[in-house]
Amino acid sequence: MKLLALRGVACLRGGRLLFEGLDLVLGYGGTALVKGPNGVGKSSLIRVAAGLLRAAAGTVERAEAALADEHLALDERQPLGRALAFWLADPTPGIAAMGLEGLVEVPVRMLSTGQRKRAALARVIASGAPLWLLDEPGNGLDADGLARLEAAMAAHRLAGGAILAATHQPLALPGALELSLA
Amino acid sequence: MTGLILRELRLALAGGAAALPLIFFLLVATLFPFAVGPDGALLARTGGGALWTAALLAALLPVDRLVEPDRASGVLDQLHLKGFGEETVALAKLIGHWLSFGPPLMLAAIPAAALLKMPAETLGRLELGLAIGTPGLAALSLGVAALTAGLRRSGALAGLLLLPLAVPLLIFGAGYLERGNESGALQLLGAVSLLLVAGAPFAAGAAIRAGRD
Numbered sequence: 106m107k108l109l110a111l112r113g114v115a116c117l118r119g120g121r122l123l124f125e126g127l128d129l130v131l132g133y134g135g136t137a138l139v140k141g142p143n144g145v146g147k148s149s150l151i152r153v154a155a156g157l158l159r160a161a162a163g164t165v166e167r168a169e170a171a172l173a174d175e176h177l178a179l180d181e182r183q184p185l186g187r188a189l190a191f192w193l194a195d196p197t198p199g200i201a202a203m204g205l206e207g208l209v210e211v212p213v214r215m216l217s218t219g220q221r222k223r224a225a226l227a228r229v230i231a232s233g234a235p236l237w238l239l240d241e242p243g244n245g246l247d248a249d250g251l252a253r254l255e256a257a258m259a260a261h262r263l264a265g266g267a268i269l270a271a272t273h274q275p276l277a278l279p280g281a282l283e284l285s286l287a
Numbered sequence: 288m289t290g291l292i293l294r295e296l297r298l299a300l301a302g303g304a305a306a307l308p309l310i311f312f313l314l315v316a317t318l319f320p321f322a323v324g325p326d327g328a329l330l331a332r333t334g335g336g337a338l339w340t341a342a343l344l345a346a347l348l349p350v351d352r353l354v355e356p357d358r359a360s361g362v363l364d365q366l367h368l369k370g371f372g373e374e375t376v377a378l379a380k381l382i383g384h385w386l387s388f389g390p391p392l393m394l395a396a397i398p399a400a401a402l403l404k405m406p407a408e409t410l411g412r413l414e415l416g417l418a419i420g421t422p423g424l425a426a427l428s429l430g431v432a433a434l435t436a437g438l439r440r441s442g443a444l445a446g447l448l449l450l451p452l453a454v455p456l457l458i459f460g461a462g463y464l465e466r467g468n469e470s471g472a473l474q475l476l477g478a479v480s481l482l483l484v485a486g487a488p489f490a491a492g493a494a495i496r497a498g499r500d
Contacts, residue, residue, distance in 0.1 A: 176361025
């Protein structure tokens with residue numbers, strides 16, 4: 106059983122070919138780290154894998170997935186706990202994993218950049234989805250946040266989950282498949 | 288699905304945004320007698336048409352907050368990953384939008400009718416017409432909101448797209464006020480409204496998908 110299978114995938118954006126002939130298969134515990142300079146198509150690859158962008162060629166199959174990208178997608182007016190509860194039956198594991206316990210009552214619009222990133226990751230962690238799609242997960246996180254993210258990713262892999270992450274920062278993912286675009 | 292509809296309602300009612308179309312509707316009803324003069328018979332004859340026009344323009348007001356904020360904040364993407372089809376999301380938005388806009392407008396039509404010296408019989412027809420027509424108006428607003436999401440200064444474009452499509456609702460709605468149902472205006476109003484309601488989730492769903500490219 107594969108959690109993510111990209112076969113011969115090509116991506117066209119605005120008439121420009123970003124990449125083509127891309128093959129990637131992630132099984133249980135599989136991890137791939139997409140690297141490359143800005144504008145090379147890392148985020149597009151994540152969105153293709155999520156099914157949000159149509160691949161210009163090739164096929165995409167995936168299991169149930171959770172996505173964390175630059176968009177927070179939480180209602181700005183609501184307290185963080187309630188905003189997360191719209192998406193999750195039980196957000197507590199994610200809140201605990203990202204150290205957000207003290208912010209549960211704080212409205213989302215008051216959160217800082219790093220806290221927002223933690224909230225987006227908390228939704229992925231608590232989602233229970235076997236496949237995590239992370240677009241620049243380390244952006245805006247402090248050392249503590251980064252350590253918590255790495256611990257959560259390690260735990261997810263141990264539990265048999267797969268991760269596809271795009272990043273230009275160093276991210277500790279031992280044994281991850283490195284995928285260089287460009 | 289229920290959760291989605293409740294979220295739409297909560298967003299519509301938050302910050303008093305839902306009151307804006309109502310205030311606009313009542314404002315038109317107040318201004319109209321100033322413009323045409325205090326002739327009761329003339330007001331009663333033309334007031335119904337003015338109220339239908341006001342309802343149509345009131346439906347245009349919330350267009351920019353129906354789809355665009357959810358697109359920009361990534362909510363539509365996250366719903367896709369949760370396994371909701373774009374059509375389902377659009378249908379939930381349609382129901383939520385109508386609930387926040389249709390029934391309040393029908394309530395506001397009562398004081399508005401009083402301001403225009405509208406006879407009770409005409410008010411009854413107006414309420415029935417609004418009950419049948421506002422779902423169609425809500426569907427049009429949603430379709431146009433999904434089409435223009437992501438565009439800058441989409442307000443004017445939304446008006447240009449929506450108003451011509453709303454003409455049949457206006458004709459049959461106002462026609463029913465004037466002549467009753469001898470010409471079958473109510474059935475035609477229902478047919479147009481039904482067509483819009485049935486088509487809007489698919490049009491809006493396709494527009495949301497296309498907007499991701």
